[in-house]
Amino acid sequence: MTLDARxxxxxxxxxxxxxxxxxxxxxxxxxxxxxxxxxxxxxxLRLLDGVVRPxxxxxxxxxxxxxxxxRREVARAVAVVGQHAATEVDLTVRxxxxxxxxxxxxxxxGDRAADEAAVAEALARTGLTDKAEQLWRRLSGGEQQxxxxxxxLAQQPRELLLDEPTNHLDIRHxxxxxxxxxxxxxxxxxxxxxxxxxxxxxxxxxxxxxGRAVAAGTPAAVLTPELIADVYGVAAEVGHDxxxxxxxxYRVGVxx
Ligand SMILES: Nc1ncnc2c1ncn2[C@@H]1O[C@H](COP(=O)(O)OP(=O)(O)OP(=O)(O)O)[C@@H](O)[C@H]1O
Numbered sequence: 001m002t003l004d005a006r007x008x009x010x011x012x013x014x015x016x017x018x019x020x021x022x023x024x025x026x027x028x029x030x031x032x033x034x035x036x037x038x039x040x041x042x043x044x045l046r047l048l049d050g051v052v053r054p055x056x057x058x059x060x061x062x063x064x065x066x067x068x069x070x071r072r073e074v075a076r077a078v079a080v081v082g083q084h085a086a087t088e089v090d091l092t093v094r095x096x097x098x099x100x101x102x103x104x105x106x107x108x109x110g111d112r113a114a115d116e117a118a119v120a121e122a123l124a125r126t127g128l129t130d131k132a133e134q135l136w137r138r139l140s141g142g143e144q145q146x147x148x149x150x151x152x153l154a155q156q157p158r159e160l161l162l163d164e165p166t167n168h169l170d171i172r173h174x175x176x177x178x179x180x181x182x183x184x185x186x187x188x189x190x191x192x193x194x195x196x197x198x199x200x201x202x203x204x205x206x207x208x209x210x211g212r213a214v215a216a217g218t219p220a221a222v223l224t225p226e227l228i229a230d231v232y233g234v235a236a237e238v239g240h241d242x243x244x245x246x247x248x249x250y251r252v253g254v255x256x
Contacts, residue, residue: 008057019211032202075103079157100154122153229256
């Protein structure tokens, strides 16, 4: 069992921002959420996190309606890295990552050694050990984003929800972060704009358009020239690597 969405909709002022979407990742799977700007990717992630409640349908954690699961229990199972994750106060990188341990604290304080080990490992995995004592707000945009990913890793979740985690990262860190999260023994739902990264790292993808799911399946099955033309209005050639994963080359000035 894992986190799943069953025909969920989210109505904002009479408009269905998410419209009857279902998503049931297999445990350990990495699902890419794709779709143009405004198609509902972030909104679906917020529904999966329980930050907002669906106006129809159900999000379930281990088969239980998420709205009935205590937030602390949700926080132990589900970690989120938002698109505009900000840290307002003057925290060091280590302190930001330590926030990920809060759901594991008990009234007795919790297991200090486990907290320290989880934080150290999360810093190491995101390449931030050397920056641990620096102020988070003095880091570069990409380093700040990696610190939030480290916070999510320190949380040691079963489910990881990532909203465009690569948008501030240089190419090496894009590859490192996606390689890292897809190797973790957790179920990951990740909103991505880069179709080639989705093809490289996702087991399956779900494509949204205007709040609706228009395609789902393996990257090879979904990421066809026809789908890319239809959903994004862009002409593309799709090749396949030795493992059969699609590799997309866009064509400008070609009408679709
Ligand atoms: N709280 C809200 N109230 C009203 N409308 C909202 C709210 N949140 C999102 N929307 C609208 O829902 C639509 C989907 O937004 P969402 O951020 O989920 O899309 P997205 O696919 O993540 O977009 P992007 O790729 O640009 O990040 C947008 O038109 C947005 O304006």
